[in-house]
Amino acid sequence: MPxxxxxxxxxxxxxxxxxxxxxxxGAFVIGGYIGPIAIIVVMLALAxxxxxxxxxxxxxxxxxxxxxxxxxxxxxxTHAGTTVLFVIGPFDVTLExxxxxGQIVARLFAISASIGLFILTTDxxxxxxxxxxxxxxxxxxxIAVATIDAxxxxxxxxxxxxxxxxxxxxxxxxxxxxxxxxxxxxxGPVILTSLTDVxxxxxxxxxxxxxxxxxxxxxWAMPDTGWERLVRxxxxxxxxxxxxIRLSGMV
Amino acid sequence: xxxxxFDTRTIVxxxxxxxxxxxxxxxxxxxxxxxxxxxxxxxxLVGALAGPIPGLVTGVLAxxxxxYVVPPPFHSDFAAPFFIVAAWIGAWSGIVAQLGxxxxxxxxxxxxxxxxxxxxxxxxxxxxxxxxxPFYTDGTFTFxxxxxxxxxxxxxxxxxxxxxxxxxxxxIIGLLVVRRDVGVGYVAxxxxxxxxxxxxxxxxxxxxxxxxxxxxxTDVLVAAFQQAGADLSKAVLQQGLLSDPIDKTLEFLxxxxxxxxxxxxxxxxxxxxxxAIGVEPGAVEPSGVEASxxxxx
Numbered sequence: 388m389p390x391x392x393x394x395x396x397x398x399x400x401x402x403x404x405x406x407x408x409x410x411x412x413g414a415f416v417i418g419g420y421i422g423p424i425a426i427i428v429v430m431l432a433l434a435x436x437x438x439x440x441x442x443x444x445x446x447x448x449x450x451x452x453x454x455x456x457x458x459x460x461x462x463x464x465t466h467a468g469t470t471v472l473f474v475i476g477p478f479d480v481t482l483e484x485x486x487x488x489g490q491i492v493a494r495l496f497a498i499s500a501s502i503g504l505f506i507l508t509t510d511x512x513x514x515x516x517x518x519x520x521x522x523x524x525x526x527x528x529x530i531a532v533a534t535i536d537a538x539x540x541x542x543x544x545x546x547x548x549x550x551x552x553x554x555x556x557x558x559x560x561x562x563x564x565x566x567x568x569x570x571x572x573x574x575g576p577v578i579l580t581s582l583t584d585v586x587x588x589x590x591x592x593x594x595x596x597x598x599x600x601x602x603x604x605x606x607w608a609m610p611d612t613g614w615e616r617l618v619r620x621x622x623x624x625x626x627x628x629x630x631x632i633r634l635s636g637m638v
Numbered sequence: 639x640x641x642x643x644f645d646t647r648t649i650v651x652x653x654x655x656x657x658x659x660x661x662x663x664x665x666x667x668x669x670x671x672x673x674x675x676x677x678x679x680x681x682x683l684v685g686a687l688a689g690p691i692p693g694l695v696t697g698v699l700a701x702x703x704x705x706y707v708v709p710p711p712f713h714s715d716f717a718a719p720f721f722i723v724a725a726w727i728g729a730w731s732g733i734v735a736q737l738g739x740x741x742x743x744x745x746x747x748x749x750x751x752x753x754x755x756x757x758x759x760x761x762x763x764x765x766x767x768x769x770x771x772p773f774y775t776d777g778t779f780t781f782x783x784x785x786x787x788x789x790x791x792x793x794x795x796x797x798x799x800x801x802x803x804x805x806x807x808x809x810i811i812g813l814l815v816v817r818r819d820v821g822v823g824y825v826a827x828x829x830x831x832x833x834x835x836x837x838x839x840x841x842x843x844x845x846x847x848x849x850x851x852x853x854x855x856t857d858v859l860v861a862a863f864q865q866a867g868a869d870l871s872k873a874v875l876q877q878g879l880l881s882d883p884i885d886k887t888l889e890f891l892x893x894x895x896x897x898x899x900x901x902x903x904x905x906x907x908x909x910x911x912x913x914a915i916g917v918e919p920g921a922v923e924p925s926g927v928e929a930s931x932x933x934x935x
Contacts (some may be wrong), residue, residue: 450710450715454851458849458851461857461861462864464861491848502706502715511707514706529649530656532707536653537654541657541661578679581657582683582900584654589649
Protein backbone atom coordinates (compact mmCIF):
# COMPACT_ATOMS: atom_id res chain seq x y z
CA MET A 388 0.00 0.00 0.00
CA PRO A 389 1.31 3.45 -0.85
CA UNK A 390 1.35 6.19 1.75
CA UNK A 391 -2.06 7.77 2.31
CA UNK A 392 -1.42 11.47 2.43
CA UNK A 393 -4.87 12.93 3.02
CA UNK A 394 -8.18 12.25 4.69
CA UNK A 395 -9.87 11.90 1.31
CA UNK A 396 -7.30 9.31 0.21
CA UNK A 397 -7.98 7.34 3.38
CA UNK A 398 -11.71 7.02 2.74
CA UNK A 399 -12.93 3.56 1.94
CA UNK A 400 -12.54 2.93 -1.84
CA UNK A 401 -16.22 2.07 -2.21
CA UNK A 402 -17.21 5.42 -0.72
CA UNK A 403 -15.05 7.23 -3.28
CA UNK A 404 -16.38 5.02 -6.10
CA UNK A 405 -19.97 5.83 -5.11
CA UNK A 406 -19.17 9.55 -4.87
CA UNK A 407 -17.71 9.36 -8.41
CA UNK A 408 -20.60 7.34 -9.85
CA UNK A 409 -23.44 9.30 -8.27
CA UNK A 410 -21.78 12.61 -9.17
CA UNK A 411 -21.26 11.69 -12.82
CA UNK A 412 -24.70 10.11 -13.15
CA GLY A 413 -26.13 13.10 -11.28
CA ALA A 414 -24.54 15.54 -13.74
CA PHE A 415 -26.33 13.67 -16.50
CA VAL A 416 -29.68 13.41 -14.70
CA ILE A 417 -29.77 17.06 -13.59
CA GLY A 418 -28.62 18.43 -16.95
CA GLY A 419 -28.44 22.13 -17.74
CA TYR A 420 -25.52 24.23 -16.49
CA ILE A 421 -25.93 24.82 -12.77
CA GLY A 422 -25.99 21.17 -11.67
CA PRO A 423 -22.90 19.99 -13.57
CA ILE A 424 -20.95 23.15 -12.68
CA ALA A 425 -21.84 22.70 -8.99
CA ILE A 426 -20.59 19.11 -9.22
CA ILE A 427 -17.35 20.28 -10.86
CA VAL A 428 -16.83 22.83 -8.05
CA VAL A 429 -17.47 20.19 -5.35
CA MET A 430 -15.07 17.75 -7.01
CA LEU A 431 -12.36 20.40 -7.35
CA ALA A 432 -12.84 21.34 -3.69
CA LEU A 433 -12.51 17.69 -2.67
CA ALA A 434 -9.42 17.42 -4.88
CA UNK A 435 -7.98 20.52 -3.20
CA UNK A 436 -8.55 18.99 0.22
CA UNK A 437 -6.80 15.83 -1.01
CA UNK A 438 -3.89 17.84 -2.44
CA UNK A 439 -4.63 16.54 -5.94
CA UNK A 440 -6.08 19.70 -7.49
CA UNK A 441 -3.19 20.17 -9.94
CA UNK A 442 -3.10 16.57 -11.09
CA UNK A 443 -6.89 16.30 -11.38
CA UNK A 444 -7.09 19.46 -13.48
CA UNK A 445 -4.30 18.24 -15.74
CA UNK A 446 -5.65 14.68 -16.23
CA UNK A 447 -9.22 15.86 -16.66
CA UNK A 448 -8.30 18.53 -19.21
CA UNK A 449 -6.10 16.08 -21.10
CA UNK A 450 -8.93 13.56 -21.42
CA UNK A 451 -11.81 15.94 -21.98
CA UNK A 452 -10.51 18.88 -24.03
CA UNK A 453 -10.16 16.90 -27.30
CA UNK A 454 -13.73 15.63 -26.90
CA UNK A 455 -14.98 19.06 -25.86
CA UNK A 456 -13.42 20.65 -28.95
CA UNK A 457 -15.21 18.03 -31.05
CA UNK A 458 -18.49 18.69 -29.24
CA UNK A 459 -18.23 22.43 -29.83
CA UNK A 460 -17.24 22.07 -33.48
CA UNK A 461 -19.86 19.45 -34.31
CA UNK A 462 -22.76 20.99 -32.43
CA UNK A 463 -22.09 24.70 -32.62
CA UNK A 464 -21.48 24.49 -36.36
CA THR A 465 -24.03 21.94 -37.50
CA HIS A 466 -26.80 21.82 -34.86
CA ALA A 467 -30.08 22.91 -36.42
CA GLY A 468 -31.54 26.09 -34.93
CA THR A 469 -33.38 29.28 -35.76
CA THR A 470 -31.38 31.99 -33.97
CA VAL A 471 -28.30 32.48 -36.14
CA LEU A 472 -25.51 34.15 -34.19
CA PHE A 473 -22.98 34.44 -37.01
CA VAL A 474 -21.92 32.62 -40.14
CA ILE A 475 -18.54 30.97 -40.80
CA GLY A 476 -18.23 29.92 -44.43
CA PRO A 477 -21.03 27.43 -45.11
CA PHE A 478 -21.88 26.99 -41.40
CA ASP A 479 -24.55 28.83 -39.45
CA VAL A 480 -23.59 29.10 -35.80
CA THR A 481 -26.91 29.05 -33.96
CA LEU A 482 -27.75 29.95 -30.39
CA GLU A 483 -29.36 26.54 -29.97
CA UNK A 484 -26.19 24.79 -31.14
CA UNK A 485 -23.94 26.79 -28.82
CA UNK A 486 -26.32 26.21 -25.90
CA UNK A 487 -26.47 22.47 -26.57
CA UNK A 488 -22.67 22.22 -26.92
CA GLY A 489 -22.19 24.20 -23.70
CA GLN A 490 -24.43 21.84 -21.72
CA ILE A 491 -22.67 18.76 -23.09
CA VAL A 492 -19.23 20.23 -22.32
CA ALA A 493 -20.30 21.07 -18.73
CA ARG A 494 -21.57 17.51 -18.32
CA LEU A 495 -18.39 15.96 -19.79
CA PHE A 496 -16.18 17.95 -17.41
CA ALA A 497 -18.39 17.00 -14.45
CA ILE A 498 -18.11 13.29 -15.33
CA SER A 499 -14.38 13.59 -15.93
CA ALA A 500 -13.76 15.48 -12.65
CA SER A 501 -15.73 12.92 -10.60
CA ILE A 502 -14.20 9.81 -12.13
CA GLY A 503 -10.75 11.43 -12.28
CA LEU A 504 -10.84 12.30 -8.57
CA PHE A 505 -11.68 8.68 -7.76
CA ILE A 506 -8.88 7.32 -9.97
CA LEU A 507 -6.28 9.75 -8.59
CA THR A 508 -7.08 9.20 -4.92
CA THR A 509 -7.64 5.44 -4.96
CA ASP A 510 -5.25 2.57 -5.32
CA UNK A 511 -7.08 0.39 -7.88
CA UNK A 512 -5.88 -2.79 -6.17
CA UNK A 513 -7.29 -1.64 -2.82
CA UNK A 514 -10.63 -0.93 -4.53
CA UNK A 515 -10.77 -4.37 -6.12
CA UNK A 516 -9.77 -6.23 -2.94
CA UNK A 517 -12.31 -4.23 -0.95
CA UNK A 518 -15.00 -5.30 -3.42
CA UNK A 519 -13.85 -8.89 -3.05
CA UNK A 520 -14.12 -8.62 0.74
CA UNK A 521 -17.67 -7.38 0.25
CA UNK A 522 -18.55 -10.47 -1.77
CA UNK A 523 -17.50 -9.82 -5.40
CA UNK A 524 -16.41 -13.09 -7.08
CA UNK A 525 -12.65 -13.67 -6.56
CA UNK A 526 -12.22 -14.41 -10.27
CA UNK A 527 -13.62 -11.03 -11.22
CA UNK A 528 -11.18 -9.49 -8.75
CA UNK A 529 -8.33 -11.43 -10.37
CA ILE A 530 -9.37 -10.25 -13.85
CA ALA A 531 -9.52 -6.60 -12.76
CA VAL A 532 -6.15 -6.64 -11.00
CA ALA A 533 -4.43 -8.66 -13.72
CA THR A 534 -5.60 -6.13 -16.31
CA ILE A 535 -3.71 -3.36 -14.48
CA ASP A 536 -0.49 -5.34 -14.93
CA ALA A 537 -1.30 -6.58 -18.42
CA UNK A 538 -1.50 -3.12 -19.98
CA UNK A 539 2.10 -1.94 -19.30
CA UNK A 540 3.35 -5.42 -20.24
CA UNK A 541 1.53 -5.17 -23.55
CA UNK A 542 2.84 -1.66 -24.25
CA UNK A 543 6.40 -2.76 -23.44
CA UNK A 544 6.04 -5.80 -25.69
CA UNK A 545 4.73 -3.59 -28.50
CA UNK A 546 7.77 -1.31 -28.15
CA UNK A 547 10.17 -4.27 -28.29
CA UNK A 548 8.44 -5.79 -31.31
CA UNK A 549 8.29 -2.40 -33.02
CA UNK A 550 12.03 -1.96 -32.61
CA UNK A 551 12.71 -5.50 -33.83
CA UNK A 552 10.60 -4.95 -36.94
CA UNK A 553 12.40 -1.67 -37.66
CA UNK A 554 15.71 -3.48 -37.24
CA UNK A 555 14.51 -5.86 -39.94
CA UNK A 556 13.85 -2.91 -42.20
CA UNK A 557 10.15 -2.19 -41.65
CA UNK A 558 9.51 1.45 -42.47
CA UNK A 559 6.61 2.46 -40.25
CA UNK A 560 7.15 6.20 -40.34
CA UNK A 561 6.15 8.89 -42.78
CA UNK A 562 2.82 9.27 -44.51
CA UNK A 563 -0.43 7.61 -43.55
CA UNK A 564 0.02 4.75 -46.01
CA UNK A 565 3.41 3.81 -44.61
CA UNK A 566 2.06 3.96 -41.07
CA UNK A 567 -0.95 1.80 -41.96
CA UNK A 568 1.38 -0.74 -43.62
CA UNK A 569 3.34 -0.86 -40.37
CA UNK A 570 0.29 -1.72 -38.28
CA UNK A 571 -0.11 -5.42 -39.05
CA UNK A 572 3.56 -6.44 -38.55
CA UNK A 573 3.28 -4.73 -35.16
CA UNK A 574 -0.07 -5.83 -33.71
CA GLY A 575 0.05 -9.36 -35.16
CA PRO A 576 3.08 -10.52 -33.15
CA VAL A 577 2.03 -8.48 -30.10
CA ILE A 578 -1.34 -10.23 -29.86
CA LEU A 579 0.04 -13.69 -30.69
CA THR A 580 2.91 -13.59 -28.17
CA SER A 581 0.59 -12.21 -25.45
CA LEU A 582 -1.77 -15.10 -26.04
CA THR A 583 0.92 -17.74 -25.82
CA ASP A 584 1.69 -16.37 -22.33
CA VAL A 585 -1.74 -17.63 -21.26
CA UNK A 586 -0.41 -21.20 -21.29
CA UNK A 587 2.35 -20.58 -18.77
CA UNK A 588 0.31 -18.35 -16.53
CA UNK A 589 -2.62 -20.70 -16.23
CA UNK A 590 -0.30 -23.58 -15.34
CA UNK A 591 1.37 -21.42 -12.70
CA UNK A 592 -2.02 -20.45 -11.24
CA UNK A 593 -3.28 -24.02 -11.26
CA UNK A 594 -0.29 -25.14 -9.17
CA UNK A 595 -1.31 -22.45 -6.65
CA UNK A 596 -4.87 -23.71 -6.15
CA UNK A 597 -6.46 -21.00 -8.32
CA UNK A 598 -9.51 -23.08 -9.16
CA UNK A 599 -10.09 -24.15 -5.58
CA UNK A 600 -13.73 -23.41 -4.65
CA UNK A 601 -14.69 -21.35 -1.63
CA UNK A 602 -13.77 -17.91 -0.34
CA UNK A 603 -10.31 -16.45 0.05
CA UNK A 604 -9.39 -15.04 3.42
CA UNK A 605 -7.92 -11.61 2.88
CA UNK A 606 -5.45 -10.73 5.58
CA TRP A 607 -6.25 -7.03 5.60
CA ALA A 608 -9.35 -4.96 5.26
CA MET A 609 -9.80 -1.35 4.22
CA PRO A 610 -11.14 0.66 7.15
CA ASP A 611 -14.82 1.47 6.82
CA THR A 612 -16.79 3.60 9.24
CA GLY A 613 -20.45 3.97 10.05
CA TRP A 614 -20.72 7.53 8.75
CA GLU A 615 -19.13 6.50 5.43
CA ARG A 616 -21.82 3.87 5.08
CA LEU A 617 -24.40 6.56 5.81
CA VAL A 618 -22.87 8.88 3.18
CA ARG A 619 -22.99 6.10 0.61
CA UNK A 620 -26.65 5.33 1.24
CA UNK A 621 -27.53 9.02 1.23
CA UNK A 622 -25.78 9.54 -2.12
CA UNK A 623 -27.47 6.54 -3.71
CA UNK A 624 -30.80 7.67 -2.26
CA UNK A 625 -30.27 11.18 -3.60
CA UNK A 626 -29.52 9.83 -7.09
CA UNK A 627 -32.60 7.61 -7.06
CA UNK A 628 -34.65 10.58 -5.88
CA UNK A 629 -33.28 12.74 -8.70
CA UNK A 630 -34.11 10.09 -11.30
CA UNK A 631 -37.66 9.76 -9.92
CA ILE A 632 -38.12 13.55 -9.94
CA ARG A 633 -36.85 13.78 -13.52
CA LEU A 634 -38.99 10.89 -14.74
CA SER A 635 -42.14 12.19 -13.09
CA GLY A 636 -41.48 15.52 -14.81
CA MET A 637 -41.68 17.62 -11.66
CA VAL A 638 -38.72 19.78 -12.72
CA UNK B 639 -26.27 -24.63 -27.29
CA UNK B 640 -23.71 -24.31 -24.59
CA UNK B 641 -23.12 -21.02 -22.84
CA UNK B 642 -19.40 -21.51 -22.40
CA UNK B 643 -17.24 -22.18 -19.40
CA PHE B 644 -14.80 -20.29 -17.17
CA ASP B 645 -11.80 -22.56 -16.78
CA THR B 646 -8.49 -21.21 -15.48
CA ARG B 647 -7.19 -20.76 -19.01
CA THR B 648 -10.15 -18.53 -19.89
CA ILE B 649 -9.82 -16.51 -16.69
CA VAL B 650 -6.15 -15.87 -17.54
CA UNK B 651 -7.03 -14.96 -21.13
CA UNK B 652 -9.62 -12.33 -20.13
CA UNK B 653 -7.25 -9.72 -18.59
CA UNK B 654 -4.95 -10.01 -21.60
CA UNK B 655 -7.94 -9.62 -23.91
CA UNK B 656 -9.09 -6.52 -22.00
CA UNK B 657 -5.57 -5.07 -22.22
CA UNK B 658 -5.58 -5.68 -26.00
CA UNK B 659 -8.96 -3.90 -26.24
CA UNK B 660 -7.79 -0.90 -24.27
CA UNK B 661 -4.35 -0.44 -25.81
CA UNK B 662 -5.55 -1.02 -29.38
CA UNK B 663 -8.70 1.06 -28.91
CA UNK B 664 -6.91 3.99 -27.30
CA UNK B 665 -4.16 3.96 -29.94
CA UNK B 666 -6.55 3.79 -32.88
CA UNK B 667 -8.87 6.51 -31.61
CA UNK B 668 -6.08 8.84 -30.50
CA UNK B 669 -3.52 8.36 -33.27
CA UNK B 670 -5.16 7.23 -36.48
CA UNK B 671 -8.29 9.44 -36.35
CA UNK B 672 -10.21 7.17 -38.70
CA UNK B 673 -13.91 6.44 -38.15
CA UNK B 674 -13.34 3.01 -36.60
CA UNK B 675 -12.63 1.94 -33.01
CA UNK B 676 -10.93 -1.50 -32.98
CA UNK B 677 -11.57 -1.76 -29.25
CA UNK B 678 -13.26 -5.16 -29.17
CA UNK B 679 -10.70 -7.56 -30.66
CA UNK B 680 -10.00 -9.11 -27.24
CA UNK B 681 -13.70 -9.45 -26.39
CA UNK B 682 -14.44 -11.19 -29.69
CA LEU B 683 -11.46 -13.50 -29.14
CA VAL B 684 -12.69 -14.57 -25.69
CA GLY B 685 -16.22 -15.07 -27.03
CA ALA B 686 -14.88 -17.23 -29.84
CA LEU B 687 -12.56 -19.32 -27.64
CA ALA B 688 -14.66 -19.71 -24.49
CA GLY B 689 -18.33 -19.15 -25.39
CA PRO B 690 -21.10 -16.54 -25.24
CA ILE B 691 -21.18 -15.97 -21.47
CA PRO B 692 -17.40 -15.55 -21.05
CA GLY B 693 -17.53 -13.18 -24.04
CA LEU B 694 -20.34 -11.19 -22.45
CA VAL B 695 -18.53 -11.01 -19.11
CA THR B 696 -15.33 -9.89 -20.85
CA GLY B 697 -17.17 -7.10 -22.62
CA VAL B 698 -18.85 -5.81 -19.46
CA LEU B 699 -15.67 -6.02 -17.38
CA ALA B 700 -13.56 -4.41 -20.10
CA UNK B 701 -15.60 -1.22 -20.09
CA UNK B 702 -16.05 -1.06 -16.31
CA UNK B 703 -12.36 -1.75 -15.66
CA UNK B 704 -11.39 0.86 -18.27
CA UNK B 705 -13.21 3.55 -16.28
CA TYR B 706 -12.90 2.38 -12.66
CA VAL B 707 -9.63 0.48 -12.37
CA VAL B 708 -7.11 1.30 -15.09
CA PRO B 709 -4.92 4.26 -14.05
CA PRO B 710 -3.86 6.98 -16.54
CA PRO B 711 -2.51 7.14 -19.25
CA PHE B 712 -4.74 4.32 -20.48
CA HIS B 713 -7.67 5.37 -18.33
CA SER B 714 -10.93 6.53 -19.95
CA ASP B 715 -13.59 8.48 -18.07
CA PHE B 716 -16.27 7.73 -20.62
CA ALA B 717 -16.12 3.97 -21.40
CA ALA B 718 -18.37 2.63 -18.63
CA PRO B 719 -21.81 3.64 -20.05
CA PHE B 720 -21.11 1.61 -23.21
CA PHE B 721 -20.70 -1.69 -21.36
CA ILE B 722 -24.01 -3.00 -22.77
CA VAL B 723 -22.66 -2.73 -26.31
CA ALA B 724 -19.53 -4.65 -25.33
CA ALA B 725 -21.67 -7.33 -23.68
CA TRP B 726 -23.58 -7.82 -26.93
CA ILE B 727 -20.35 -8.04 -28.97
CA GLY B 728 -18.87 -10.70 -26.67
CA ALA B 729 -22.06 -12.78 -26.52
CA TRP B 730 -22.61 -12.61 -30.28
CA SER B 731 -19.05 -13.64 -31.11
CA GLY B 732 -19.48 -16.61 -28.77
CA ILE B 733 -22.63 -17.70 -30.57
CA VAL B 734 -20.99 -17.18 -33.97
CA ALA B 735 -18.00 -19.33 -33.02
CA GLN B 736 -20.21 -22.03 -31.57
CA LEU B 737 -22.06 -22.26 -34.88
CA GLY B 738 -18.67 -22.88 -36.49
CA UNK B 739 -18.66 -19.66 -38.50
CA UNK B 740 -15.10 -18.76 -37.49
CA UNK B 741 -13.76 -21.91 -39.19
CA UNK B 742 -11.45 -21.58 -42.12
CA UNK B 743 -12.72 -23.39 -45.18
CA UNK B 744 -9.69 -23.32 -47.47
CA UNK B 745 -9.61 -24.59 -51.04
CA UNK B 746 -13.34 -24.36 -51.43
CA UNK B 747 -14.45 -25.13 -54.96
CA UNK B 748 -15.11 -22.17 -57.25
CA UNK B 749 -18.78 -23.07 -57.16
CA UNK B 750 -18.84 -22.70 -53.37
CA UNK B 751 -16.91 -19.43 -53.57
CA UNK B 752 -19.39 -18.13 -56.11
CA UNK B 753 -22.34 -19.18 -53.95
CA UNK B 754 -20.71 -17.55 -50.89
CA UNK B 755 -20.07 -14.35 -52.83
CA UNK B 756 -23.69 -14.27 -53.96
CA UNK B 757 -24.87 -14.92 -50.39
CA UNK B 758 -22.61 -12.16 -49.05
CA UNK B 759 -23.91 -9.79 -51.70
CA UNK B 760 -27.52 -10.74 -50.99
CA UNK B 761 -27.14 -10.34 -47.24
CA UNK B 762 -25.28 -7.07 -47.70
CA UNK B 763 -27.83 -5.93 -50.22
CA UNK B 764 -30.67 -6.87 -47.89
CA UNK B 765 -29.04 -5.11 -44.95
CA UNK B 766 -28.29 -2.15 -47.18
CA UNK B 767 -31.81 -1.98 -48.53
CA UNK B 768 -33.66 -2.38 -45.25
CA UNK B 769 -31.03 -1.15 -42.81
CA UNK B 770 -29.21 1.70 -44.52
CA UNK B 771 -31.25 3.19 -47.31
CA PRO B 772 -34.28 4.19 -45.22
CA PHE B 773 -31.98 6.12 -42.89
CA TYR B 774 -30.11 7.89 -45.63
CA THR B 775 -32.79 8.77 -48.13
CA ASP B 776 -36.31 10.05 -48.22
CA GLY B 777 -37.43 7.71 -50.94
CA THR B 778 -34.95 8.82 -53.58
CA PHE B 779 -31.55 7.21 -53.82
CA THR B 780 -29.21 10.00 -52.87
CA PHE B 781 -26.76 9.20 -50.15
CA UNK B 782 -27.79 11.99 -47.81
CA UNK B 783 -31.34 12.62 -48.84
CA UNK B 784 -31.79 16.29 -49.61
CA UNK B 785 -28.34 17.77 -50.05
CA UNK B 786 -29.34 21.24 -51.22
CA UNK B 787 -28.86 22.74 -47.76
CA UNK B 788 -25.63 20.91 -47.00
CA UNK B 789 -22.21 22.30 -47.70
CA UNK B 790 -20.34 20.81 -50.68
CA UNK B 791 -17.56 19.76 -48.31
CA UNK B 792 -19.81 17.38 -46.41
CA UNK B 793 -21.51 16.09 -49.55
CA UNK B 794 -18.09 15.23 -50.97
CA UNK B 795 -17.13 13.67 -47.65
CA UNK B 796 -20.32 11.62 -47.72
CA UNK B 797 -19.57 10.27 -51.15
CA UNK B 798 -15.96 9.48 -50.18
CA UNK B 799 -17.22 7.50 -47.19
CA UNK B 800 -19.86 5.79 -49.30
CA UNK B 801 -17.22 4.79 -51.84
CA UNK B 802 -15.01 3.58 -48.99
CA UNK B 803 -17.86 1.43 -47.72
CA UNK B 804 -18.41 -0.15 -51.13
CA UNK B 805 -14.64 -0.66 -51.45
CA UNK B 806 -14.65 -2.49 -48.12
CA UNK B 807 -17.39 -4.82 -49.36
CA UNK B 808 -15.45 -5.44 -52.56
CA UNK B 809 -12.29 -6.11 -50.55
CA ILE B 810 -14.08 -8.80 -48.52
CA ILE B 811 -15.32 -10.45 -51.70
CA GLY B 812 -11.81 -10.10 -53.13
CA LEU B 813 -10.32 -11.81 -50.08
CA LEU B 814 -12.93 -14.52 -50.49
CA VAL B 815 -11.91 -15.11 -54.09
CA VAL B 816 -8.14 -14.90 -53.56
CA ARG B 817 -8.06 -17.23 -50.55
CA ARG B 818 -10.86 -19.39 -51.93
CA ASP B 819 -11.95 -19.56 -48.29
CA VAL B 820 -15.72 -19.53 -47.87
CA GLY B 821 -15.13 -18.92 -44.15
CA VAL B 822 -14.25 -15.28 -44.88
CA GLY B 823 -17.77 -14.78 -46.16
CA TYR B 824 -19.38 -16.21 -43.02
CA VAL B 825 -17.13 -14.13 -40.76
CA ALA B 826 -17.89 -10.97 -42.72
CA UNK B 827 -21.65 -11.47 -42.50
CA UNK B 828 -21.41 -12.26 -38.75
CA UNK B 829 -19.34 -9.09 -38.25
CA UNK B 830 -21.82 -6.97 -40.18
CA UNK B 831 -24.75 -8.20 -38.10
CA UNK B 832 -22.72 -7.54 -34.95
CA UNK B 833 -22.00 -3.99 -36.13
CA UNK B 834 -25.59 -3.12 -37.00
CA UNK B 835 -26.90 -4.27 -33.62
CA UNK B 836 -24.01 -2.47 -31.88
CA UNK B 837 -24.91 0.73 -33.68
CA UNK B 838 -28.55 0.43 -32.64
CA UNK B 839 -27.55 -0.08 -28.99
CA UNK B 840 -24.77 2.49 -28.78
CA UNK B 841 -26.40 5.37 -30.70
CA UNK B 842 -28.90 6.32 -27.96
CA UNK B 843 -26.21 6.12 -25.26
CA UNK B 844 -23.82 8.21 -27.30
CA UNK B 845 -26.46 10.78 -28.27
CA UNK B 846 -28.10 11.17 -24.87
CA UNK B 847 -25.06 11.04 -22.62
CA UNK B 848 -22.30 12.52 -24.75
CA UNK B 849 -24.03 14.60 -27.36
CA UNK B 850 -23.00 12.10 -30.01
CA UNK B 851 -19.32 12.92 -29.86
CA UNK B 852 -16.44 10.71 -28.80
CA UNK B 853 -13.34 12.68 -29.78
CA UNK B 854 -12.32 10.14 -32.41
CA UNK B 855 -12.64 10.10 -36.18
CA THR B 856 -16.33 9.20 -36.06
CA ASP B 857 -17.20 12.78 -35.05
CA VAL B 858 -16.64 13.99 -38.61
CA LEU B 859 -19.46 11.70 -39.71
CA VAL B 860 -21.84 12.97 -37.02
CA ALA B 861 -21.08 16.53 -38.14
CA ALA B 862 -21.65 15.56 -41.77
CA PHE B 863 -25.04 13.99 -41.10
CA GLN B 864 -26.13 16.83 -38.85
CA GLN B 865 -25.09 19.38 -41.45
CA ALA B 866 -27.10 17.41 -43.99
CA GLY B 867 -30.21 18.11 -41.95
CA ALA B 868 -30.53 15.19 -39.52
CA ASP B 869 -31.23 15.89 -35.86
CA LEU B 870 -28.63 14.71 -33.38
CA SER B 871 -29.97 11.27 -32.49
CA LYS B 872 -30.57 10.49 -36.16
CA ALA B 873 -27.10 11.75 -37.10
CA VAL B 874 -25.50 9.56 -34.43
CA LEU B 875 -27.47 6.52 -35.58
CA GLN B 876 -26.46 7.15 -39.20
CA GLN B 877 -22.83 7.50 -38.15
CA GLY B 878 -23.08 4.26 -36.15
CA LEU B 879 -24.77 2.35 -38.96
CA LEU B 880 -21.95 3.40 -41.24
CA SER B 881 -18.86 2.95 -39.06
CA ASP B 882 -19.91 0.11 -36.70
CA PRO B 883 -20.51 -2.57 -39.38
CA ILE B 884 -17.17 -1.69 -41.03
CA ASP B 885 -15.42 -1.68 -37.66
CA LYS B 886 -16.89 -4.96 -36.42
CA THR B 887 -16.38 -6.74 -39.76
CA LEU B 888 -12.74 -5.69 -39.64
CA GLU B 889 -12.39 -6.90 -36.05
CA PHE B 890 -14.11 -10.22 -36.79
CA LEU B 891 -11.72 -10.72 -39.72
CA UNK B 892 -8.73 -9.89 -37.48
CA UNK B 893 -9.91 -12.49 -34.94
CA UNK B 894 -10.49 -14.96 -37.78
CA UNK B 895 -6.88 -14.51 -38.91
CA UNK B 896 -5.59 -14.75 -35.30
CA UNK B 897 -7.49 -18.01 -34.77
CA UNK B 898 -5.96 -19.48 -37.92
CA UNK B 899 -2.48 -18.31 -36.92
CA UNK B 900 -2.49 -19.69 -33.37
CA UNK B 901 -1.43 -23.30 -33.02
CA UNK B 902 -4.32 -25.78 -33.07
CA UNK B 903 -3.09 -27.33 -29.86
CA UNK B 904 -3.34 -23.96 -28.09
CA UNK B 905 -6.79 -23.09 -29.43
CA UNK B 906 -8.23 -26.55 -28.78
CA UNK B 907 -7.49 -26.31 -25.05
CA UNK B 908 -10.03 -23.51 -24.57
CA UNK B 909 -13.60 -24.55 -23.71
CA UNK B 910 -14.95 -23.73 -27.15
CA UNK B 911 -11.69 -23.87 -29.13
CA UNK B 912 -12.46 -26.95 -31.21
CA UNK B 913 -15.89 -25.68 -32.13
CA ALA B 914 -14.39 -22.35 -33.14
CA ILE B 915 -11.76 -23.61 -35.57
CA GLY B 916 -13.09 -27.09 -36.34
CA VAL B 917 -11.23 -30.37 -36.18
CA GLU B 918 -8.00 -30.71 -38.15
CA PRO B 919 -8.61 -31.59 -41.79
CA GLY B 920 -7.89 -35.27 -42.30
CA ALA B 921 -8.44 -36.12 -38.64
CA VAL B 922 -11.47 -38.25 -37.90
CA GLU B 923 -14.32 -36.29 -36.36
CA PRO B 924 -15.33 -37.56 -32.90
CA SER B 925 -18.86 -38.27 -34.14
CA GLY B 926 -17.37 -40.16 -37.07
CA VAL B 927 -15.51 -42.46 -34.67
CA GLU B 928 -18.71 -43.32 -32.89
CA ALA B 929 -20.52 -43.93 -36.14
CA SER B 930 -17.86 -46.29 -37.51
CA UNK B 931 -17.67 -48.04 -34.14
CA UNK B 932 -21.39 -48.62 -34.26
CA UNK B 933 -21.09 -50.09 -37.72
CA UNK B 934 -18.26 -52.41 -36.64
CA UNK B 935 -20.29 -53.53 -33.63
